[in-house]
């Protein structure tokens with residue numbers, strides 16, 4: 001029996017005894033290093049873990065896993081803990097930093113020692129005559145909080161080893177999330193009402209100390225039972241199309257497992273805006289990558305550089321011929337264009353970028369190996385945009401045969417409550433289900 005058939009047989013068997021197994025209702029809590037820091041729309045670690053496990057159980061040749069939209073690295077961590085080598089890519093420097101911290105081997109006793117020294121430095125250094133500044137900092141942080149955050153930042157910078165500094169930046173990023181004036185009800189930056197800001201009080205220092213110490217515990221748990229020291233990881237920060245072209249050879253990857261964005265960031269999940277305050281405070285040199293200047297130019301620039309951020313013209317769309325390759329996309333385009341041409345173009349623009357990534361994914365995956373996509377179908381003007389069906393149609397043209405698909409309920413994913421807007425200004429509720437698609441690259 002072929003590997004994919006064995007995997008499908010096992011998935012069906014699981015669902016026959018436990019139909020909602022893939023919802024992970026009882027076990028949807030994140031554990032060990034997955035609790036490091038929040039990131040939007042993360043995957044369920046146990047789901048990724050189980051899927052990878054089924055593939056490697058039936059195909060002993062699998063060594064290298066690629067996630068071209070790694071986010072905070074859920075899949076990369078799970079693959080590593082099963083001994084696979086991994087390649088992870090994300091355009092968001094904050095996502096890169098989080099995943100880098102999770103995968104970089106450090107010494108926990110040293111981390112503990114350095115954390116306590118940092119706490120001591122902050123506690124003893126009462127005087128600070130410098131307040132860190134960036135454009136609109138006063139809008140997002142109260143003056144006393146800016147002062148506290150500046151002191152913490154200055155004290156972290158005194159740590160000599162960048163690998164430990166990066167972990168401290170994660171505790172700092174959590175403190176930034178906790179102490180900013182952002183409402184946190186959506187992933188878009190949106191300041192709290194003035195009267196709420198006036199009474200908003202946080203003990204920045206205590207929160208940072210608590211978080212930095214908690215992180216040590218997460219690392220201990222992770223290293224004790226999950227982290228695999230023998231597997232290698234290569235992480236990249238950039239547009240996956242460009243990174244794949246540059247660094248990943250043809251037919252070199254055994255399995256791709258990923259969760260692509262649901263549509264353009266601006267109208268679905270604003271991963272960029274969500275990360276921007278943290279990226280203003282954390283020195284980008286410490287992230288250890290070259291960052292294109294335009295990427296962080298303003299609060300929306302990262303989202304605009306992400307998949308679907310460029311709006312293509314009608315001519316571009318015709319030239320791409322994508323609507324001929326996907327009947328489902330063509331139908332939605334025709335429905336939308338009748339009332340809102342811009343919106344119709346925006347939807348298709350995302351798919352033009354998405355298809356370019358798929359082309360690269362099918363180039364790098366080996367023949368007869370596997371691609372697993374976890375996708376969600378968003379709504380635009382009350383119309384469902386079936387990312388799952390469009391993916392199947394586009395992959396068909398790239399020798400991608402969809403061998404199985406199944407749905408799961410989204411229970412705990414951090415998703416915005418509302419996405420997109422109807423013409424009559426009624427918000428559209430966000431998705432409750434996602435589809436897992438399994439493909440084989442086959443002639």
Ligand SMILES: C[S@@+](CC[C@H](N)C(=O)[O-])C[C@H]1O[C@@H](n2cnc3c(N)ncnc32)[C@H](O)[C@@H]1O
Nearest residue numbers: 042043069071072074090091092239240306307
């Ligand atoms: C659904 S999230 C992935 C979440 C991830 N599975 C996790 O568990 O954290 C999609 C990711 O795609 C990234 N992304 C969007 N456009 C991209 C592009 N052109 N190249 C690389 N990454 C991109 C976003 O920054 C976001 O982190």
